Amino acid sequence: MTNYISSKTIKELRMRTGAGMMDCKKALEATEGNIDLAIKNLRKKGLGFANKKLTRLATEGLIESYIHIGSRIGVLVELNCETDFVARDAKFHSLARSIAMQLAACQSVEYVSIDDIPQDIVQKEYNIEMEKDDLTKKPDEIKKQIVNGRIQKRLKELSLMNQQFIQNTEISIEELIKEYISLFGENIKIRRFQRFILGEGLEKKVNNFTQEVSSMISNN
Known part of the structure; x- marks a missing residue:
């Protein structure tokens, strides 16, 4: 007999994974309501599905x-x-x-x-x-x-x-x-x-205060 899965639990799984309601319900039933395990199973299923789409043109x-x-x-x-x-x-x-x-x-x-x-x-x-x-x-x-x-x-x-x-x-x-x-x-x-x-690749000016003062004195 399949354990009862509340609509609240299904909704939570859907919010966390973005999967369809029926997929969430089935995943929860298969894991006896364990959300973390259901997420892992949905992720594996989704990755398998995604691999088939990778060669399609995306422009x-x-x-x-x-x-x-x-x-x-x-x-x-x-x-x-x-x-x-x-x-x-x-x-x-x-x-x-x-x-x-x-x-x-x-x-x-x-x-x-x-x-x-x-x-x-x-x-x-x-x-x-x-x-x-x-x-x-x-x-x-x-x-x-x-x-x-x-x-x-x-x-x-x-x-x-x-x-x-x-x-x-x-x-x-x-x-x-x-x-x-x-x-x-x-x-x-x-x-x-x-x-x-910001500033990447630029040679940043480093002010040497002591050298600047010395230069000013020598010029006077």
């Missing part, structure tokens, strides 16, 4: 901007979807906003995904690791294994999709995107981004 969407408090960091991000209908959805706008905020917070991120990292950058990181002192006396095979592990870690640090979502550290940005693919039923893709940091 609609929006460009979202975010300026951090103090106006010293700004971000522009292009988020694509398949239809203008989804592009106008408030939840899609909220997703774009969250991604822009993530990029402002994660300043080590330089690429959308590991696949976007140029080979010369990968090779440069590899060469740096190979020359580190702690690997000098390691056998070549062990050395390569250690370096490959470190390289993968470094590439993940550079990749947005591999970051933990700052608003829910239990999932990555990649998983977040797939959850929204499942929610909207169409492909969603972070195409590109640009981060602006």
Whole structure:
């Protein structure tokens, strides 16, 4: 006999996952009302569904901007979807906003995904690791294994999709995107981004007060 699941519990699960009412009801029945377990099961189901959508063309969407408090960091991000209908959805706008905020917070991120990292950058990181002192006396095979592990870690640090979502550290940005693919039923893709940091790349003037006073005295 199926345990009774209250409408309040179903509504709570729907609010937390964005899944349909019937999917929430079935997930709760399968887990005997355990919401956390139901969320995990819905997430697995959604990720499987999302993987099938990833190859579909996404040319609609929006460009979202975010300026951090103090106006010293700004971000522009292009988020694509398949239809203008989804592009106008408030939840899609909220997703774009969250991604822009993530990029402002994660300043080590330089690429959308590991696949976007140029080979010369990968090779440069590899060469740096190979020359580190702690690997000098390691056998070549062990050395390569250690370096490959470190390289993968470094590439993940550079990749947005591999970051933990700052608003829910239990999932990555990649998983977040797939959850929204499942929610909207169409492909969603972070195409590109640009981060602006006030004064970045400029040679800042450093005033030496003692030197300035000395110069003024000598000129008199």
